[in-house]
Amino acid sequence: xxxxxxxxxxxxxxxxxxxxxxxxxxxxASQSFFWYRQDxxxxxxxxxxxxxxxxxxxxxxxxxxxxxxxxxLLIRDSKLSDSATYLCVxxxxxxxxxxxxxxxxxxxxxxx
Amino acid sequence: DVKVxxxxxxxxxxxxxxxxxxxxxxxDHENMFWYRQDxxxxxxLIYFSYDVKMKEKGDIPEGYSVSREKKERxxxxxxxxxxxxxxxxxxxxxxxxxxxxxxYFGPGTRLTVL
Numbered sequence: 001x002x003x004x005x006x007x008x009x010x011x012x013x014x015x016x017x018x019x020x021x022x023x024x025x026x027x028x029a030s031q032s033f034f035w036y037r038q039d040x041x042x043x044x045x046x047x048x049x050x051x052x053x054x055x056x057x058x059x060x061x062x063x064x065x066x067x068x069x070x071x072x073l074l075i076r077d078s079k080l081s082d083s084a085t086y087l088c089v090x091x092x093x094x095x096x097x098x099x100x101x102x103x104x105x106x107x108x109x110x111x112x
Numbered sequence: 113d114v115k116v117x118x119x120x121x122x123x124x125x126x127x128x129x130x131x132x133x134x135x136x137x138x139x140d141h142e143n144m145f146w147y148r149q150d151x152x153x154x155x156x157l158i159y160f161s162y163d164v165k166m167k168e169k170g171d172i173p174e175g176y177s178v179s180r181e182k183k184e185r186x187x188x189x190x191x192x193x194x195x196x197x198x199x200x201x202x203x204x205x206x207x208x209x210x211x212x213x214x215x216y217f218g219p220g221t222r223l224t225v226l
Contacts, residue, residue, distance in 0.1 A: 034214065043202055043217035044155070087155070100215055104154035 002027040006088050006103040014111055017078050021106045023071040023088030030101075033064055035073050036087040038105065044087055047073075078110045115139070116218035118203055124224045131190040133221050135203030143206045144186035145215065146170075146178060148199040155202065161186055162208070193225045 003026045013019045025033075033050035048055065050062040050071055061074040071088055088103035119134035135144065145160040147170075157170030159178040167178050175197060179187045186205075190197055200222050204215040 043220050045217070046214050049214070102155040104152070 004090050004101050004103040006106045010107040012109045018076045021073045025069050025090045027092050030090045030092050032091040034089040038085045080110050083110045118218040118221050120221050122222050125193050129193050131193050133188040135186045137205040141205035142208045145204040146188045147202045150199050195225050198225045
């Protein structure tokens, strides 16, 4: 399968900072896009879907640029509880099923 | 709330043993998936199933098989466990396609093969 690339980090930021993660994907036929969050020793959980027009959920903003095959996640006013690994996920909508392609994740540590 | 459960949180097996990992979802999802997650390698898809008795190979199916006899249950089988199969195994499920293709994960099974 084609690649989903993320900067692994770690990103160490102070509380209250704004931090941005980027992700690139190589399959131009990709259909849908997501950010998942994974806490240490826990399962991944959906943080938000990413829409072409961009979307916001509280302190989190996701952007999609189909021309550049690029997805971003912006976290404003970081909290200690935002510390986690953030996974960029792309649905390539392959003919044989609906399997998501996961990036390896970007690690975020928010410090007091 | 969607619930995906896995039969064990931690499992220790010996080389050559046959290992069964079970996953059950309660949301009538068509699709079910098995991944393994290793440090530095991320999530890798082993097998998935889009219907009862149907299965598709993922990226790393070698050494694994699966069974889906009922819609809610998807089993991963290690026919003869080896040390390189020590890993975190995650099951997931989803509806079919479109905006409903979000995957919901179980809590994972940390398997150690000695």
